[in-house]
Every structure is written in structure tokens, then in C-alpha cells.
Amino acid sequence: MGELKLMKGNEAIAEAAIRAGVDAYFGYPITPQSEVIEYLMVEKPYETTGMVVLQAESEIAAINMVYGAAASGKKAMTSSSSPGISLKQEGISYMAGAELPCLIANVVRGGPGLGTIQPSQADYFQATKGGGHGDYHMIVLAPASVQEMADFVSKGFDLAFKYRTPVMILSDGLIGQMMEKVILSEHTPRWTDEEIIKLSPWATTGKPASRERNIITSLDLDPYRQEEHNIHLQKKYKEIREKEVEYEEIMCEDAEYLFVAYGSSSRIAQKAIKLGREKGIKAGLLRPITLYPFPSEAIRRLSQQVKGILSLEMSAGQMIEDIRLSVDCEMKVEHFGRMGGVIHSPAEALQALEEKIIGG
Amino acid sequence: MKDEISEIVNVENLVYKKTPLMTDNILSYCPGCGHGTAHRITMEVLEELGIGEKTIGVAPVGCSVLAYEFMNIDMQQAAHGRAPAVATGIKRTWPHKIVFTYQGDGDLAAIGTAETIHACNRGENFVIIFVNNGIYGMTGGQMAPTTLPGMKSSTSPYGRDVHIMGNPLKMTELIAELPGTRFVTRQAVHTPGNVRKAKRAIKKAFENQMNFKEGINFVEIVSNCNSGWKMTPVHSNEWMVENMFPFFPLGDIKVDGELVNK
Ligand SMILES: Cc1ncc(C[n+]2csc(CCOP(=O)(O)OP(=O)(O)O)c2C)c(N)n1
Ligand code: SF4
Ligand SMILES: [Mg+2]
Numbered sequence: 001m002g003e004l005k006l007m008k009g010n011e012a013i014a015e016a017a018i019r020a021g022v023d024a025y026f027g028y029p030i031t032p033q034s035e036v037i038e039y040l041m042v043e044k045p046y047e048t049t050g051m052v053v054l055q056a057e058s059e060i061a062a063i064n065m066v067y068g069a070a071a072s073g074k075k076a077m078t079s080s081s082s083p084g085i086s087l088k089q090e091g092i093s094y095m096a097g098a099e100l101p102c103l104i105a106n107v108v109r110g111g112p113g114l115g116t117i118q119p120s121q122a123d124y125f126q127a128t129k130g131g132g133h134g135d136y137h138m139i140v141l142a143p144a145s146v147q148e149m150a151d152f153v154s155k156g157f158d159l160a161f162k163y164r165t166p167v168m169i170l171s172d173g174l175i176g177q178m179m180e181k182v183i184l185s186e187h188t189p190r191w192t193d194e195e196i197i198k199l200s201p202w203a204t205t206g207k208p209a210s211r212e213r214n215i216i217t218s219l220d221l222d223p224y225r226q227e228e229h230n231i232h233l234q235k236k237y238k239e240i241r242e243k244e245v246e247y248e249e250i251m252c253e254d255a256e257y258l259f260v261a262y263g264s265s266s267r268i269a270q271k272a273i274k275l276g277r278e279k280g281i282k283a284g285l286l287r288p289i290t291l292y293p294f295p296s297e298a299i300r301r302l303s304q305q306v307k308g309i310l311s312l313e314m315s316a317g318q319m320i321e322d323i324r325l326s327v328d329c330e331m332k333v334e335h336f337g338r339m340g341g342v343i344h345s346p347a348e349a350l351q352a353l354e355e356k357i358i359g360g
Numbered sequence: 361m362k363d364e365i366s367e368i369v370n371v372e373n374l375v376y377k378k379t380p381l382m383t384d385n386i387l388s389y390c391p392g393c394g395h396g397t398a399h400r401i402t403m404e405v406l407e408e409l410g411i412g413e414k415t416i417g418v419a420p421v422g423c424s425v426l427a428y429e430f431m432n433i434d435m436q437q438a439a440h441g442r443a444p445a446v447a448t449g450i451k452r453t454w455p456h457k458i459v460f461t462y463q464g465d466g467d468l469a470a471i472g473t474a475e476t477i478h479a480c481n482r483g484e485n486f487v488i489i490f491v492n493n494g495i496y497g498m499t500g501g502q503m504a505p506t507t508l509p510g511m512k513s514s515t516s517p518y519g520r521d522v523h524i525m526g527n528p529l530k531m532t533e534l535i536a537e538l539p540g541t542r543f544v545t546r547q548a549v550h551t552p553g554n555v556r557k558a559k560r561a562i563k564k565a566f567e568n569q570m571n572f573k574e575g576i577n578f579v580e581i582v583s584n585c586n587s588g589w590k591m592t593p594v595h596s597n598e599w600m601v602e603n604m605f606p607f608f609p610l611g612d613i614k615v616d617g618e619l620v621n622k
Contacts (some may be wrong), residue, residue, distance in 0.1 A: 065445050068450040
């Protein structure tokens, strides 16, 4: 059994990273996620597990440090918030192209631009559709609690190494800043050099005479080979879509109306459902845990049962596009969400369900 | 005929052989370009120091983007200008490996200025080989941060007007001032004598990395870009001596952490 602690979501990511045997964290301060690097600097894991913690000169440098470490087979991660994640897109695209495993946490704040430091879910498109240039996807995990902030660190690395792809934890300022109970897992030792060479034979660890040189690159100037590479990436994403979808169904058995919400909004939706049921409105919640791959099948299945779907997101409506695609626009799907850092209340969410879905 | 050749090719007559740390791939560089020589002497140094098996190189974006096709060691290709950050990630997590970046002037002194200065200032322990040809070779000869005043390029077709386009940047002098650099030198590879000197400098840079825990070892190589400069290889080297060297003087700038007074 692990250790029980009261922590902020950001601190939970940092503590989980130390316990997961992560080799390196490279970051740059930005609200509302600076606690990640602050916590690591206080804990000094470089003196205990040997984990490297470095404050880079920018988010661009940080993601490229992750690139270097990941390309050498190390478990490397970074975290930031929206404006900083925008700066990382170049590096993420390169890592997707070069097929490098890594973990990136985005503690989303309101935008566009410098926006606000308050929570938002407006980076859904950027996270799930690619974000940088080229045809690629990350695996995107959406924690809804401090517990999941911690759990998704090792889960994220497992997926990253399984598929050799960047993985993103897409949370927001609410989950990053709020304090909750969290059960921390036991310490997993960092991989030894020998384990790295065995686990990641593709990594640049120094070329012995016994093998060809390892090259990590996203470049291939030959269009036909580059197309082959793209086909290979697309196969990988297809496999991810087939095997790695995760979601949670809450009070869906008898539901006549469905909320689809992830992260903070899924917590608000649960309260809205409770309020609704007190009034006799039978609503349920489908909470995507993976945003890429998206739980389209589950939504399609539930659409046979319910009369309408409300997408609840702290944005102008981004995930709603994936919900509509899931049901082939054959059912009423509407969006509700506050923007710019404003958090919708359960009452507002229920009212939106009544007006846009039940009454509309 | 065959006998004659095998007589010439015997051990006593052997004055040069290709290092096995260069692959047999045909260099993608224009004939006469300095990049190939810079590659070769870097790889010869790794061979002579016996560190090829523990070295990880980082290729830039520029004409040398395909350096990994020619250098027979483990290599990574970095985004434009980010090689010093990538190398930081490698060296910090594999401190016992030998790490170097190989970068052009656009890569290192324009888009990668922040990554270069901060890696140098943090005192990262890797080698930077900086090939300064005063131009963006790969993209077809546009103005670089190192393009000389008055020098023509495709984006300064009437010559670099420093009042409009700004001044060339002496990145090497700049980073020599930082406490995190150990060895900073400027070399060239256009004559056999210069090749030998440049190779000695590269060797010192790698030896420093092996012997110390901290400090960037930075070797600038002022080189020609005969294609971008639109000159013959021979003329480009003459032009380089006459025009580039006065602005980018050759020699050591910082040795063992101390600035060299001239
Ligand atoms: C982000 C980005 N911007 C621009 C380019 C286009 N580009 C490729 S190489 C290059 C200049 C390289 O010049 P330099 O570093 O001097 O190398 P050289 O080719 O002269 O050796 C540029 C601008 C790119 N690949 N990526
Ligand atoms: S374009 Fe210039 S730098 Fe590039 S290979 Fe040709 S001569 Fe060398
Ligand atoms: Mg150049």
C-alpha cells in the first residue's frame, strides 16, 4: 500500500514522477503549474533517486532537453501551462516524428494569448488534434482528481514507451491547484543503463562495435520514404484508438440525458446530475479518461439510449466536435461552458441541460 | 599494374587512412565546402581518443543536417537552433557519455541564440563545433547573423546595410565572456596547416570534456560556402582569408577558463 497524503494536483505530479523512477524533468515557470518544478527543487530527487531536475531558459529549451534525454532512452518529462505549451509544439511535433516517448503535462489556463491564469479547457483542440505541424497525435490523458494527476504519470510513461510517442496529461488550473487526498504508489527504481539499452535498443546510448549506429531524426527528404513513415505513424495511431480508449460511465444505466465532460468539468457534471435527479431529471455522465483516443464507441452506444447529449467544457465548445462525429450528427448534441477562466457552476450546467437538451 | 599499386599501398607508405568513424556514404556537401573537412577531423579526434563508442552527436538544421549520414556514431537530429538544449538533455542524463553538437551560424547564432547562450552560461559539459560560413547555405544563400557588412546574399542583394539589417554577431567572443565556457577558439580548415590546428583544438575540446565535470568547449570553424557566396572553391577561400578573417580573427579566445589577452 502506498502513502496517503494531502496534496495539490501539481505537487502530486511532481511526487509521482520521483516515485515512478523518472530520469529527468525539464521545466520553465508559469502559473498555474509552477508548483511542479518548485516541489521538485525542494525535494531534490537528484540526491536520492538520481532524477535530474533543471529549470530551462524557456519552454522551447525544456522540450528539447526532453528530446535529447528521451532519444537516449531516458524517462523524461516536462510540464507547463497553455502559453508555454504553445512554445513546445515544435518540439512535440519533432518527437512525434522521431517517435520519442515522453510525458508533457499541460495545466491549462484561459486564452487565447496571455489570457488569464484561471482554469480553462480551451486547449482541447491543440492537445488532441496534433497541435504542432504534420500528421500526428499524442495520447492525451485527462485527470479529474489529484489522485489521477499522480496515477497518470506512470500510466503516461507506460503508454509513451509502449508506442514510442509523446503522451500529454491535459489537466487545468483547477485540478493543478486544488488539494485532495492522494494515495502515492511505492517507489519504482530508475532504469539502469543496461535496462535502458535492453528496453530501448533504438536509443542513442553510444554505438558499440556490435551494432549499427542509432539515429534519431524526424527528417527523410525522400517523399516516398517519408510517406512510408507517415503510414507507419497512422497505423500506430489506429492501434492506439483500438486498444487504449478509457472512459468512465456514471449513472448511465437509466439515463435519459447524457453529459459528456472530462477533467474539472466532469466533477461539476456529477454535481449537476445529482441536482437534476433531485428534480426527477435522469441524467448520466460519460467521462472520457483518454481524450485521444476518444471514446466514440461508448458515446455511440449511449446515444441509442438517451434523448440528447450536452458537452460540458470550459471552452467555446471543442470536444463537442468529436461527440458529434461519434453520433454521426444523428442526435441532438449541444455545448455549454464558461470561458476565459470562469468555472461553470453545477446549477448552470443543469440549467443548460434543461434549456438546450430537454426543453430545446 | 596491380602489383605496382599493392607495393605503394604498404604500411611504410601509408600516410593517411579514412577513419572508420566516417561512413562510406557520399558527402552531400558541394565540392570545395569546408563542412566535409570539419566532419572528418572531428571523427578522427574521436577515433584517436578512443571515445567513438561512448559519444552521442547532435546534428543541426542547415547543410550539416545529414551529418548523421556521415558520422559513424550514435546521433540525434535537433530542431533548428535547439541542439544545445538537446545536448543538455543527453549529457545531464548520461553524464559519463561524450556529447557534442555540430551547428552552422544560422542555427547557432540566430534561431538558437538563447539555447546557445544559456547552455554556455550554465556551464554544460559538452563540445560545440560551430561552422561559421557567414550565410544560410542550406536554404540557398540568405543573410545570416554572421554575414559581413556590405556582403551580398539573396536577402541582402545590394550588400548588408547594417543600418537596416543590423550588425553581424560575434557569438564566439560573446560566449567566451560567460563563466560557463572553458575553452573557446576560432579556427579554419582551408589549408593543411589550418586543418592540423583546428584538429588540435577539437582534440583539446574533447579532452576537456573528458577531464572536467563542467564547462562548454567551443570550437568555431570559419568556413567557406562557395555555392552560397557564388564563387569557385579556390576563390571562396581567398575571399574568406581577405574578408572573413579580419572580422572573425583566428586563434584561441579563452583557454582553461581564462580569456586570452591579445
Ligand atoms: C524553424 C525553422 N526555420 C527555418 C528553417 C529553414 N532553414 C533550414 S537551414 C536554415 C539556415 C541554416 O544556416 P546555417 O545554420 O548557417 O547552416 P549552413 O547551411 O550555412 O551550414 C534555415 C533558415 C527550418 N528548417 N526550421
Ligand atoms: S551550400 Fe555552402 S555550406 Fe552548404 S554544402 Fe554547399 S558550399 Fe557547403
Ligand atoms: Mg551558415
